[in-house]
Amino acid sequence: MSYDPGDDVIQVVREPAPGPAAGAYRAFGETLRGLKTTFSRIVEGPTTIQYPEEKVPVYPRFRGRHKLHRFETGDPAHPGLEKCVGCSLCAAACPADCIRVVSAENTPENRVSAGERYAAVYEINLSRCIFCGYCEVACPFDAITMGHDYELSDYTRSDLIFTKEMLLAESIERTPLRTEGE
Amino acid sequence: MTVLGLVNYVEPWWIQIVKSLAIFLVIFALLPILIVYERKLLGRFQNRYGPNRVGPFGLMQPLAEIVKFATKEPSRPTTSVGFLYRLAPAIAILTAVGSLAIIPFGGVQNIFGTPVGLYGIDVSIGPLYVFALAGISFYGIMLGGWASGSKYAFLGAMRGAAQLISYEVAQGLALLGVVITAQTLSLTGIVHAQGNIWFFLPQIVGFTIFMIASFAETNRAPFDLVEADSEIIGYFAEYGGTAFVAYLFAEYANMIVVSGIAVTVFLGGWLMPFGIHPPGWVDPIVVLVKIAIVLTFFIWIRATLPRLRYDQLMSFGWKVLLPLATLNAVVTAIVVVS
Numbered sequence: 001m002s003y004d005p006g007d008d009v010i011q012v013v014r015e016p017a018p019g020p021a022a023g024a025y026r027a028f029g030e031t032l033r034g035l036k037t038t039f040s041r042i043v044e045g046p047t048t049i050q051y052p053e054e055k056v057p058v059y060p061r062f063r064g065r066h067k068l069h070r071f072e073t074g075d076p077a078h079p080g081l082e083k084c085v086g087c088s089l090c091a092a093a094c095p096a097d098c099i100r101v102v103s104a105e106n107t108p109e110n111r112v113s114a115g116e117r118y119a120a121v122y123e124i125n126l127s128r129c130i131f132c133g134y135c136e137v138a139c140p141f142d143a144i145t146m147g148h149d150y151e152l153s154d155y156t157r158s159d160l161i162f163t164k165e166m167l168l169a170e171s172i173e174r175t176p177l178r179t180e181g182e
Numbered sequence: 183m184t185v186l187g188l189v190n191y192v193e194p195w196w197i198q199i200v201k202s203l204a205i206f207l208v209i210f211a212l213l214p215i216l217i218v219y220e221r222k223l224l225g226r227f228q229n230r231y232g233p234n235r236v237g238p239f240g241l242m243q244p245l246a247e248i249v250k251f252a253t254k255e256p257s258r259p260t261t262s263v264g265f266l267y268r269l270a271p272a273i274a275i276l277t278a279v280g281s282l283a284i285i286p287f288g289g290v291q292n293i294f295g296t297p298v299g300l301y302g303i304d305v306s307i308g309p310l311y312v313f314a315l316a317g318i319s320f321y322g323i324m325l326g327g328w329a330s331g332s333k334y335a336f337l338g339a340m341r342g343a344a345q346l347i348s349y350e351v352a353q354g355l356a357l358l359g360v361v362i363t364a365q366t367l368s369l370t371g372i373v374h375a376q377g378n379i380w381f382f383l384p385q386i387v388g389f390t391i392f393m394i395a396s397f398a399e400t401n402r403a404p405f406d407l408v409e410a411d412s413e414i415i416g417y418f419a420e421y422g423g424t425a426f427v428a429y430l431f432a433e434y435a436n437m438i439v440v441s442g443i444a445v446t447v448f449l450g451g452w453l454m455p456f457g458i459h460p461p462g463w464v465d466p467i468v469v470l471v472k473i474a475i476v477l478t479f480f481i482w483i484r485a486t487l488p489r490l491r492y493d494q495l496m497s498f499g500w501k502v503l504l505p506l507a508t509l510n511a512v513v514t515a516i517v518v519v520s
Contacts, residue, residue: 024502034486038227048230 057178063131063146064175066124068167071114082168083143084122085115093138098128115141122164127157148175197298202283205302209282213434214244220481227485254423261331262420270329271421271428274322277315278435284311285442286370288452288465300452300466301370308369309357312443313350316399320346322432323408327417338416341492342408345398348499349405353395355507359388359514360447369443373451380450387510389448391503393479396440398499401433402480404487405495441476445469449476 018026049056058064071080086103102121112118133146144167151174154160218233218241225232233240258267288300305311320343327339361367363384364375372381382389398405409416418429445451449472452465460468490498 020502031487035482038482038486041229042226044229046226046229046231050231050234 055174055176057176058148058150059178062148062150063133065126065147065149065152065162065171066129066135066167067145067147067171068122068164069143069145070168081111082113082118083141084119084139085113085141085143086117086119086122087140089138089140090135090144093134095132095134096128096130098125099123099135100125119164122167123161124167125161126152127160147171148173148177150175197296198303201298201302205282205287206279209279209435209438210431212438213431214248215241216434216438216477217244217430219477220484223478223481224485227482248427251423251427256423256425259331259420263329263331266325266329267420268425270322270324270326271418271425271432272322273325274319274432275428275435277319277322278432278439281312281315281319281439282435282442284308284369285439285469286373286446286451287469288462289370289374291462291465299370304368304370306368308367308372309354309361309443309447310367312439313354316346316350319432319436322429323417326421326429330417330420332420334414335417335419337414338408338410338419341410342401342417345401345405345408345495345499348496349395349398349503352391352499352503352507353399355504355511356388356391356395357447358507358511359385362511362514362518369446369451372447373453376450376453380448380453380455382448385448385510385514387506388514389444391507391510392444392448395499395503396444397480397483398495400436400440400480402437403484404490406484407489407492407495410489437477437480438473441473441480442469444476445472 017023069083071083073080086101088101088103091097091099091101100121100123101119103117104120105117106112106115131146136145149171152160221243222232222234222240233243236242236246258264283302284305286299286301286304290299292298323342323346324339327335327337327342330336360372360381363381364372366372366375375381397403401408409418418426421429446469452468454460454464454468
């Protein structure tokens with residue numbers, strides 16, 4: 001007794017294999033089709049982005065190099081107090097352990113930050129940073145945020161340890177920002 | 183022998199030297215241009231720019247690469263055979279340059295009162311000369327692969343040997359149809375015989391077979407399994423520096439040679455279509471433009487077709503191209519005689 005698969009079977013109807021003439025014709029035709037395809041690539045033109053001259057715009061939430069922030073005063077001669085109070089929460093949150101914070105007490109003569117203490121040393125080792133953004137999330141005062149700069153290569157490892165002055169400095173916007181959507 | 187065939191013997195002896203130098207210099211100036219042209223065109227075929235950093239539009243790219251290659255330390259594997267290892271690239275490039283001699287860039291013209299044929303030499307055995315040199319150039323590949331003492335180079339050389347031998351037969355037979363039609367083996371004679379109609383129309387089968395066999399002869403895609411850069415690197419796997427450049431230039435010179443032969447034999451040489459008869463100095467430009475068009479087609483094919491499998495290559499050569507070429511020659515002979 002033979003097994004009857006019923007209607008589940010899909011019958012594939014194959015054309016007979018082409019003979020020499022039809023095979024040659026088909027190969028020739030397919031070659032012409034391929035030539036047409038490659039030629040239409042020329043018509044389309046290159047889609048390459050010429051990197052150092054042109055850059056891919058980043059999204060607003062892109063996580064690039066960190067920035068430290070001050071309170072706004074609107075007066076460049078008298079910059080505001082630093083937002084960072086040296087609590088080291090960012091260093092605690094950092095999975096790559098690349099942030100080093102040493103805090104010191106604010107005094108009436110030397111007032112650096114708005115809180116009781118300030119970060120005397122604030123260093124980020126960018127050769128270890130994985131740009132996860134946990135420091136930004138952990139910060140209770142929004143003192144550290146992720147910027148848009150991703151061009152971070154340098155000639156020595158020690159040059160990639162960014163100090164507080166470098167992180168506080170007004171960063172040069174080297175990367176275009178994507179305006180549409182998020 | 184035609185009167186044109188005798189022209190070489192009435193030219194002053196120094197003309198021959200000047201012509202050799204001119205052809206050599208022009209072609210060797212064209213080689214780097216061809217290399218950068220191919221890379222840029224391949225880029226366009228793949229939606230990218232190709233080299234565009236060195237010099238204006240990247241045109242200095244081959245120059246930078248030649249400097250890079252020339253400053254490399256010459257080295258060879260300890261298993262290689264020194265003499266043959268050094269000889270093989272020389273054979274490859276010498277035969278490629280030698281074949282250039284017979285490509286006619288124009289007819290006999292009076293330059294400052296001296297009759298000068300715009301070709302290296304008009305040998306009365308035309309295509310046979312090319313095939314003889316192609317037969318020797320195969321030693322460049324074979325010896326290079328064998329003397330390297332590396333199994334991948336040897337594999338590439340073996341593939342090259344089988345491929346060149348089988349496709350040279352079809353290529354020769356494809357030319358036979360033209361030779362029968364033109365009743366001469368001299369390449370200038372063949373061009374003059376195309377005054378009425380270029381031979382690629384009556385000899386369309388021969389033209390197609392010749393072009394396909396030419397791709398195989400020059401180890402170009404889709405028949406580049408001699409090199410097969412993604413699998414075995416090829417017969418020059420152990421070569422570096424200037425020896426590698428010699429192989430590279432030999433390959434591109436061979437491309438120019440087969441394009442030149444195709445232009446001469448099938449595409450009317452220096453003749454212009456639609457009965458235009460420009461002054462004589464235009465002839466070399468016409469030939470060069472036609473060669474450039476054929477080379478563009480070479481590159482276009484390379485950008486389109488994937489590499490053939492080895493057994494496909496063999497069965498295609500022996501079972502399709504060779505019978506077709508034979509049939510073409512026989513039919514042409516019957517038509518011409520009757």
